[in-house]
Amino acid sequence: MAEAAALPQTDVLAIAAHRDDVEQTCGGTLLRMAARGLRTAILDLTRGEAGTRGTAEERGREASQAAKLLGVSWREALDIPDGNVENIYENRAKIARVVRLLRPRVVILPYWQARHPDHAIVAALGYEACFLAGLAKVDTGAAPYRPFKIVYASLYADVRPSFVVDITPFIEQRHASLMAYRSQYLNQSAGTALFVPEDEIRERTYAEARHYGLLAGVKYGEPFVQKEVGLVDDLTLLPVQSI
Numbered sequence: 001m002a003e004a005a006a007l008p009q010t011d012v013l014a015i016a017a018h019r020d021d022v023e024q025t026c027g028g029t030l031l032r033m034a035a036r037g038l039r040t041a042i043l044d045l046t047r048g049e050a051g052t053r054g055t056a057e058e059r060g061r062e063a064s065q066a067a068k069l070l071g072v073s074w075r076e077a078l079d080i081p082d083g084n085v086e087n088i089y090e091n092r093a094k095i096a097r098v099v100r101l102l103r104p105r106v107v108i109l110p111y112w113q114a115r116h117p118d119h120a121i122v123a124a125l126g127y128e129a130c131f132l133a134g135l136a137k138v139d140t141g142a143a144p145y146r147p148f149k150i151v152y153a154s155l156y157a158d159v160r161p162s163f164v165v166d167i168t169p170f171i172e173q174r175h176a177s178l179m180a181y182r183s184q185y186l187n188q189s190a191g192t193a194l195f196v197p198e199d200e201i202r203e204r205t206y207a208e209a210r211h212y213g214l215l216a217g218v219k220y221g222e223p224f225v226q227k228e229v230g231l232v233d234d235l236t237l238l239p240v241q242s243i
């Protein structure tokens, strides 16, 4: 991992349990932020060794390829056990070390209710790690730092989002980043009962993006939940039309 001095401050860091989670839930948002000139990064907590399809090494290569397609400046995977992500101090400290190295202004976490237990745990684990990163007496070899904002990617949760990011210009590129995981998504005999056929992935992901886009009056969107109440300076600058 590169040292702190070599890394400019990151604007947006997405933290997720598994390689390919970010591509599904906030890949279009990362593309949009990069297009705005912001510096983006991805931290995957596991390496995919428990997956039905592919090996951890294959998924590592695919994650690098996907990171290029998403235009992120930095991507690494921790060694937390796949399928057994726990909110324990050891894991919080590993994430806090990365938060201090990258110094992100915004952190994206998965929403706190999810079918896959790893996803739900990362919501709490990531939040507590960001808090830990700001404690001066916790020594990770880097200066204390706490992100300004945490938002939760809620694509797979049945909740009303706080806001939606317009990903319309980036939907094809987001799809390409997901399909970079050839070991997972190309048609094959292993795991056919678990995985959606390749030709249905596009239809499903585009339909989800269309659904969330419609909520905000754009074609394709990605949903997020923020815990805090929004603060407004000027009512005339609110971005979404009412009627």
Ligand SMILES: [Zn+2]
Residues within 6 Å of the ligand: 017, 018, 021, 116, 119
């Ligand atoms: Zn996942």
